[in-house]
Amino acid sequence: MAGIVAGTRLVSGQSAGNRLRVAVMGLGRGMAHVAGWMKVPGVEVVGLSEVDERRMAEGLKAVAAGGQTLVPRVERDFRRLLEDPGIDVLSIAAPNFWQTPAAVLACAAGKHVYVEKPGSHNGAEAVMLGRAAARWGKQVQLGTQRRSLEAMREGMERLRGGVIGAVRSARCWYDADRGAVSLAGGKPVPGWLDWGMWQGPCPERPYLDGLVHYNWHWRWHYGGGELANNGVHMLDLAMWGMGLKAPERVLCGGGRYHFQDDQETPDTAFLTARFAGATVMLDSSSCHLRKGSDAHALVTFYGDGGAMALSSSGYRIYDEAGKETGRNEPAFSDVPHFQNLADAIREGKPLHAAIETGQRSALVCHLGNVAYRTGGVVDYDAAAGVMKGGPEVQALWGREYRDGWQVRVD
Numbered sequence: 001m002a003g004i005v006a007g008t009r010l011v012s013g014q015s016a017g018n019r020l021r022v023a024v025m026g027l028g029r030g031m032a033h034v035a036g037w038m039k040v041p042g043v044e045v046v047g048l049s050e051v052d053e054r055r056m057a058e059g060l061k062a063v064a065a066g067g068q069t070l071v072p073r074v075e076r077d078f079r080r081l082l083e084d085p086g087i088d089v090l091s092i093a094a095p096n097f098w099q100t101p102a103a104v105l106a107c108a109a110g111k112h113v114y115v116e117k118p119g120s121h122n123g124a125e126a127v128m129l130g131r132a133a134a135r136w137g138k139q140v141q142l143g144t145q146r147r148s149l150e151a152m153r154e155g156m157e158r159l160r161g162g163v164i165g166a167v168r169s170a171r172c173w174y175d176a177d178r179g180a181v182s183l184a185g186g187k188p189v190p191g192w193l194d195w196g197m198w199q200g201p202c203p204e205r206p207y208l209d210g211l212v213h214y215n216w217h218w219r220w221h222y223g224g225g226e227l228a229n230n231g232v233h234m235l236d237l238a239m240w241g242m243g244l245k246a247p248e249r250v251l252c253g254g255g256r257y258h259f260q261d262d263q264e265t266p267d268t269a270f271l272t273a274r275f276a277g278a279t280v281m282l283d284s285s286s287c288h289l290r291k292g293s294d295a296h297a298l299v300t301f302y303g304d305g306g307a308m309a310l311s312s313s314g315y316r317i318y319d320e321a322g323k324e325t326g327r328n329e330p331a332f333s334d335v336p337h338f339q340n341l342a343d344a345i346r347e348g349k350p351l352h353a354a355i356e357t358g359q360r361s362a363l364v365c366h367l368g369n370v371a372y373r374t375g376g377v378v379d380y381d382a383a384a385g386v387m388k389g390g391p392e393v394q395a396l397w398g399r400e401y402r403d404g405w406q407v408r409v410d
Contacts, residue, residue: 023047027055030093049078082109100125118362124398130356142358148336155315164303172234180259201405218263225265236361246382252368258287
């Protein structure tokens with residue numbers, strides 16, 4: 001198997017009538033990709049890739065139910081879809097450990113990319129993914145969908161316009177009520193699962209019953225815990241609102257407190273990212289909803305003249321006394337984010353979540369995980385693009401790849 005590198009570029013041809021032909025990789029979260037893309041005018045879902053044959057059948061049903069008469073091509077190995085010059089976009093909803101390798105291959109094959117958050121598994125991949133988009137001149141959109149919501153964009157404009165005065169800090173919040181996780185070894189791989197292709201670029205490990213399709217998030221070999229799972233959404237909003245780029249220092253503490261089970265990542269974490277002139281904090285609780293707390297806004301910006309709290313789809317403004325003075329909170333939708341990528345490809349409009357920008361937020365998550373695993377604090381040299389620290393820290397900047405899946409951008 002050849003490594004993930006491209007010297008030659010396969011140019012995809014945009015379909016007649018300015019139509020975009022999209023292939024979706026991963027049909028868990030990817031079912032929302034299928035639904036979202038089918039609501040964008042002039043888009044066809046022409047390919048589906050999935051290692052679970054049960055999900056593949058559901059994906060085909062969803063396309064038909066959406067009114068598309070063309071039956072998508074189906075492949076376990078998404079690379080077969082990249083060989084099709086008629087496909088314009090690869091929409092990646094596979095796990096974190098797949099996202100950068102798949103996106104690099106797609107860019108090298110001449111495809112534009114929509115990739116779910118966080119887009120990368122570690123800091124090295126966060127840097128690499130931005131380089132890949134530039135190297136092959138492709139539009140690559142990170143799946144931080146709130147950047148395309150009109151109400152959220154309006155709120156950010158008002159924030160930067162001084163509606164609450166100078167802003168020097170923001171608090172992010174995430175809570176959930178996840179239960180205990182049990183992963184059993186020694187069981188056979190189910191007949192519906194291609195275990196080798198599911199692991200893809202990860203060094204081979206024995207099958208664990210209960211890992212697929214979601215609990216890989218909580219094992220360091222595959223995932224980045226709640227920070228990389230949902231924390232990236234909130235940190236991205238905070239950094240967007242305050243115009244922040246790279247942190248100087250990231251602190252992260254917490255632990256596994258609620259269950260003594262087979263999870264490795266923390267269920268309770270407190271991250272503080274220090275930037276020049278500003279601080280962003282994230283309070284994350286995976287296994288307790290903390291009902292009764294008044295801190296359930298996704299992000300709250302604190303200004304000299306009040307506060308702005310972001311919900312899932314909009315914002316509320318409060319004056320210095322805590323009185324609400326304005327809000328805009330319409331219904332949430334994924335569709336504007338897919339539409340934005342289509343507009344960028346067809347008309348050259350700016351991406352709302354260009355991968356270079358999105359990976360700045362992902363990098364804070366990766367630095368937070370390194371800090372958590374190595375003593376609680378990591379310093380970052382933004383000019384050099386490197387973490388400071390000894391071998392234990394540096395070992396977590398990147399990761400090992402299975403033979404043939406080494407990722408690099410030449």
